[in-house]
Amino acid sequence: MGEKADIKAAIEHIIDPSNQKSLKANDAIRFIDLSDDKKVSLILGVYKIDDDTKKSLNRSIAKIIKLDLGFEGLKITFEPLKKVGSIADQEKGIIYIGVASGKGGVGKSTVAANLAVALNRIGKKTALIDADIYGSSIPNLLDLPILLPAADEDQKIIPFVAFEIEVMATEFFLKDDQPLMWRGPMLGKMLNHFFYDVKWHPDTEFIVVDLPPGTGDVAMDIQKIIPACEMIVVTTPHPSAANIAMKAGFAARQLEHNILGVIENMHAYEINKEKHFIFGQGGGKTVADKLGVQLLAEIPIAQPEVHKGIYEMHEDIGVIYLGLANKLSKILQINQKKQIEQPI
Numbered sequence: 001m002g003e004k005a006d007i008k009a010a011i012e013h014i015i016d017p018s019n020q021k022s023l024k025a026n027d028a029i030r031f032i033d034l035s036d037d038k039k040v041s042l043i044l045g046v047y048k049i050d051d052d053t054k055k056s057l058n059r060s061i062a063k064i065i066k067l068d069l070g071f072e073g074l075k076i077t078f079e080p081l082k083k084v085g086s087i088a089d090q091e092k093g094i095i096y097i098g099v100a101s102g103k104g105g106v107g108k109s110t111v112a113a114n115l116a117v118a119l120n121r122i123g124k125k126t127a128l129i130d131a132d133i134y135g136s137s138i139p140n141l142l143d144l145p146i147l148l149p150a151a152d153e154d155q156k157i158i159p160f161v162a163f164e165i166e167v168m169a170t171e172f173f174l175k176d177d178q179p180l181m182w183r184g185p186m187l188g189k190m191l192n193h194f195f196y197d198v199k200w201h202p203d204t205e206f207i208v209v210d211l212p213p214g215t216g217d218v219a220m221d222i223q224k225i226i227p228a229c230e231m232i233v234v235t236t237p238h239p240s241a242a243n244i245a246m247k248a249g250f251a252a253r254q255l256e257h258n259i260l261g262v263i264e265n266m267h268a269y270e271i272n273k274e275k276h277f278i279f280g281q282g283g284g285k286t287v288a289d290k291l292g293v294q295l296l297a298e299i300p301i302a303q304p305e306v307h308k309g310i311y312e313m314h315e316d317i318g319v320i321y322l323g324l325a326n327k328l329s330k331i332l333q334i335n336q337k338k339q340i341e342q343p344i
């Protein structure tokens with residue numbers, strides 16, 4: 001811990017040339033990681049991501065890290081400084097959609113996977129990242145085997161493809177017997193790769209991210225590491241689920257992610273068009289009202305008919321996901337336009 005604090009103290013006076021403020025004033029140092037072989041990884045927020053800024057910061061930080069402090073290597077990942085409502089990956093114009101929940105078991109991964117597939121089905125090239133280190137389930141939902149992904153000649157990771165979407169998951173890199181090593185340094189390093197070192201299809205518009213549930217340390221650390229996300233909060237109708245989902249929403253907002261809206265999953269069980277509210281009622285609306293955002297969709301209770309985790313387009317829930325994808329892509333387009341008209 002001490003070493004990280006030393007690194008921070010040694011570099012925070014450096015000026016970001018794109019807005020002439022120090023890294024400290026910009027609150028730019030988002031993440032510091034040290035490897036056993038004395039290499040330093042940093043995630044830095046910069047005002048403007050361009051080659052001059054990157055070159056200048058790389059040079060001045062490397063001087064301190066390597067010459068003054070004696071480390072052997074340095075890798076800096078740059079991301080936009082301003083998180084609120086920003087277009088996440090400015091260089092490529094990719095928008096990240098984070099799917100969060102207050103607790104596990106509410107259908108967060110199911111929603112993330114089906115939303116990604118639905119966005120792709122309506123013609124928006126979409127990828128999916130499973131960043132839930134507690135309960136990685138995306139490969140299983142999509143019927144993907146657990147294999148180590150390949151890398152190309154530039155060391156970019158090549159994602160797997162299922163239901164025509166590209167997928168990256170922590171589980172691909174985990175051996176069965178060592179889930180705990182994900183905490184701490186491994187975690188930061190792995191996620192860093194997911195967000196910056198994957199060779200996504202060049203037309204990718206959206207990347208849906210299945211986040212860990214809750215507001216604990218690990219969940220929050222991950223939300224700090226990821227780029228600016230448009231967040232969706234998933235809850236079930238029950239008041240106790242809603243209460244904790246709300247907390248997750250407020251926590252995400254505190255980390256400057258924009259909250260798009262709420263999805264109530266397991267809304268009701270329908271028999272002959274008659275709804276049975278077996279998990280209670282009103283949770284989604286309560287969370288949306290408290291967060292001041294819209295209730296984007298209510299998804300009934302039903303298992304997919306054809307596949308393990310993905311609803312087909314002819315199934316009722318498949319249709320609901322297509323509607324949700326349409327709604328979201330419209331909202332995101334409007335947000336993006338506003339962003340361009342009012343540059344920060």
Ligand SMILES: Nc1ncnc2c1ncn2[C@@H]1O[C@H](COP(=O)(O)OP(=O)(O)O)[C@@H](O)[C@H]1O
Nearest residue numbers: 104105106107108109110266299300301302303
């Ligand atoms: N709308 C739904 N109707 C019926 N079962 C569902 C629905 N959504 C999720 N499930 C089931 O609930 C369980 C938990 O879902 P999952 O997506 O893994 O939750 P989480 O990621 O929040 O832990 C899974 O078995 C999933 O198939």
Ligand SMILES: [Mg+2]
Nearest residue numbers: 108109135137
């Ligand atoms: Mg899950």
